[in-house]
Amino acid sequence: MNELLSIVLTIITAATPLLLASIGELVVERSGVLNLGVEGMMAVGAVCGFGAALMTGSPLVGVLAAIAAGVILSMLFGFLTLTMVSNQVATGLALTLLGLGLAGMIGEGFVGQPGVKLEKISIPGLTGIPFIGPVLFGQDLLVYVSLIIVAATSYVLFRTKTGLIIRAVGDSHQSAHALGYSVIGVRYLCVMFGGACSGLAGGYLSLVYTPQWVENMTAGRGWIALALVVFASWLPWRLAIGAYLFGTITILGFSLQAVGIGIPSQLLSSLPYVVTILALVVISGNRALTRANTPACLGQPFVPDR
Amino acid sequence: MKIWMAMAAALALSVSAGAAQAADKLKACWVYVGPVGDFGYSYQHDQGRKAVEKELGDKVETVFLENVAEGPDAERAIERLAREGCKIIFTTSFGFMDPTIKVAAKYPDIKFEHATGYKMADNVAIYNARFYEGRYVMGQVAAKMSKTGVAGYIVSFPIPEVVMGINAFMLGAQSVNPDFKIKIVWVNSWYDPGKEADAAKVLFGQGADIMVQHTDSTAPLQIAEEQGKLGFGQSSDMIKFAPKAQLSANTDDWDPYYVARVKAVLDSTWKSGSTWGGMKDGMVVLSPFTNMPDDVKKMAEDSVAKIKSGELLPFTGPITKQDGTTVGEAGKSLPDEELLGMNYYIKGIDDKLPQ
Incomplete structure (x- = not known):
């Protein structure tokens, strides 16, 4: 039981940063913008969150700083791709490089310093229940936040007018423009939302996952988040399934290794990718649905004709 | 990527x-x-x-x-x-x-x-x-300090250097407790704090109470600290991250070598050669032994002194491999070439070495 509990808790921590980063990117892509800079925004979020928490002693301030840092970086991306109409793929890649470099520079003084950890919550009476307590009522705040964001995103995208506008902008920016919606304005907001989520994901790494700052600590998670969005065919709940599946297979792989049954570790390391892709391909077997959910204007620049 | x-x-x-x-x-x-x-x-x-x-x-x-x-x-x-x-x-x-x-x-x-x-x-x-010298002493300390008799060992890639480290650790541990066990997790990365932390949590969940790592981040040790377990730092002294958990850290000190070699160029005395320095040369340094009783500390310090003097050679033959065959001459250390190409586990390790 204890072993199972520790596995479940580890899975939740492993899945949360992926979910946070990818849900933001999902909204960005739904509005027709492809921002490949997730990794860079995560890195800057991680270092700013860590630094702010260290200086103020408050992990919550750290969380806010991480969000703010992600937003600022994403606004730079927005300015370049939306206002200056630069190529989104190239700008996104540049944003990753910039973010990683910038984070390394900002974080120079933080290397080798223990951080401030965002503690798990504890609800008297509930957290104490065996197994269910620690899993459902004893997580850190951001785990709940990530799930709330997924639910809210799903609701807003598919049940509200706002969502309809976002999807319209992503599917046919010319039509949305003709209807009088500000394509650029909507995209700016979505890009900033994506930045906030990426920054938060980075903050999760440096404040909860491993409370420390070291260069390259994001270790490619931004890229996994990007891939998850595509394989979840831009649907929030599938994204949650994908992120948790990825975390589960990773942790189960470690458990199998530690048991010592001699499955090659290289195979186990690649399993999360293989299984997640397979599972998401299978659940998106309905190709008409997948096509309907793919933002038709993804990656295309929009220049309003005057 | x-x-x-x-x-x-x-x-x-x-x-x-x-x-x-x-x-x-x-x-x-x-x-x-x-x-x-x-x-x-x-x-x-x-x-x-x-x-x-x-x-x-x-x-x-x-x-x-x-x-x-x-x-x-x-x-x-x-x-x-x-x-x-x-x-x-x-x-x-x-x-x-x-x-x-x-x-x-x-x-x-x-x-x-x-x-x-x-x-x-x-x-x-x-x-x-000779990082393995430090790992031998770490093994001894782990075997003394562990209550469950199981250490978790997080590793990067199955290259000789890493395998040598695992074997040295086990030889040290077995010299104290012949039944000592290790559980090994390969994370296939030198450096991924998140993965290393996950691996540490899994290993502690499976009954290990000492964490050893041959990866570069402080994450496993932080998990040890969080869970009230023990562990060893890697490359740098990580005591700040785990004041209650770090037993010692196997650190590299390149300072004297670099100073000497650059000086040699300045003096025009530089010559090509091969240097494989250990504790004796100050290239491998175990950071202060902490969070352990005095007798364990004394044992560790004695071992360090013996390794420095050459009295204790971690890889003294004959050594029994996992498959039961033996290598090395009695009373002598395995030759350097053998160590540098090490691609087998010693007896007592239950894991299967990835090839």
């Missing part, structure tokens, strides 16, 4: 190689595989570079390139340093071996030093540290 790494390396090249030139100073240069901010392997090499600057002051000027990817990129990076007037170039990762040899052939007047490899030339010296 590949593209990103290559681009990151290219960016790193253009950013960090911008140090000013001065004609009368000796230019000493370093190439690192990771960021200097990793607080582990590359960080430790950079401390050595700083020691050179401090020790030799005005006579030298130092330059480093960080985040250089192993492979063709490395050759370009090293050649660039050579063209920029570096007189001695330290390339600090195994994967820089062939690039170093190639560039060295083109620039016979420049001295090259390659860490952890085995190819030499008239102007290429090699150096490495």
Whole structure:
């Protein structure tokens, strides 16, 4: 039981940063913008969150700083791709490089310093229940936040007018423009939302996952988040399934290794990718649905004709 | 991912190689595989570079390139340093071996030093540290301190250096408790704090109560601290991250070697050669023994003293391999070539070595 509990808790921590980063990117892509800079925004979020928490002693301030840092970086991306109409793929890649470099520079003084950890919550009476307590009522705040964001995103995208506008902008920016919606304005907001989520994901790494700052600590998670969005065919709940599946297979792989049954570790390391892709391909077997959910204007620049 | 790494390396090249030139100073240069901010392997090499600057002051000027990817990129990076007037170039990762040899052939007047490899030339010296000496003592301490008799061991890649470390650790542990067990998790990365933390949690969940790592981040030790377990630091002293959990840390100290080698170039006494330094040479240093009773501490310190004096050789033959065959002559250490090519587990390790 204890072993199972520790596995479940580890899975939740492993899945949360992926979910946070990818849900933001999902909204960005739904509005027709492809921002490949997730990794860079995560890195800057991680270092700013860590630094702010260290200086103020408050992990919550750290969380806010991480969000703010992600937003600022994403606004730079927005300015370049939306206002200056630069190529989104190239700008996104540049944003990753910039973010990683910038984070390394900002974080120079933080290397080798223990951080401030965002503690798990504890609800008297509930957290104490065996197994269910620690899993459902004893997580850190951001785990709940990530799930709330997924639910809210799903609701807003598919049940509200706002969502309809976002999807319209992503599917046919010319039509949305003709209807009088500000394509650029909507995209700016979505890009900033994506930045906030990426920054938060980075903050999760440096404040909860491993409370420390070291260069390259994001270790490619931004890229996994990007891939998850595509394989979840831009649907929030599938994204949650994908992120948790990825975390589960990773942790189960470690458990199998530690048991010592001699499955090659290289195979186990690649399993999360293989299984997640397979599972998401299978659940998106309905190709008409997948096509309907793919933002038709993804990656295309929009220049309003005057 | 590949593209990103290559681009990151290219960016790193253009950013960090911008140090000013001065004609009368000796230019000493370093190439690192990771960021200097990793607080582990590359960080430790950079401390050595700083020691050179401090020790030799005005006579030298130092330059480093960080985040250089192993492979063709490395050759370009090293050649660039050579063209920029570096007189001695330290390339600090195994994967820089062939690039170093190639560039060295083109620039016979420049001295090259390659860490952890085995190819030499008239102007290429090699150096490495006997990390396994520290791991042997860690094994002894772990066996004394563990209540469950099981240690968790987080590792990167199945290269001889790492396998040697696992075996040394086990030999040390078995010298105290013949039934000691380890559980091994390969994370297939030198450096991924998140994965390392996950692996540590899984291992503790499966009954290990001591954490050993051959990866570079402080994450496993932080998990040990969080869960009230014990562990060992890697490359750098990580006591700040785990004041109640760190028993000791197996650290590399390149400072004296780097100072001596750069000095040798200044004095024109530099010669190619192979240096494999251990505790005796101060290249491998166990940071202070903490969070353990005095008798364990004393045992550890005695072992360190014996290793330094040569009385205790961690790999004393005959050693029984996992498959039951034995290697080594009785009473003698396994020869260096045998150690450097180690690709088997010793008896008592239940894991299967990935090939």
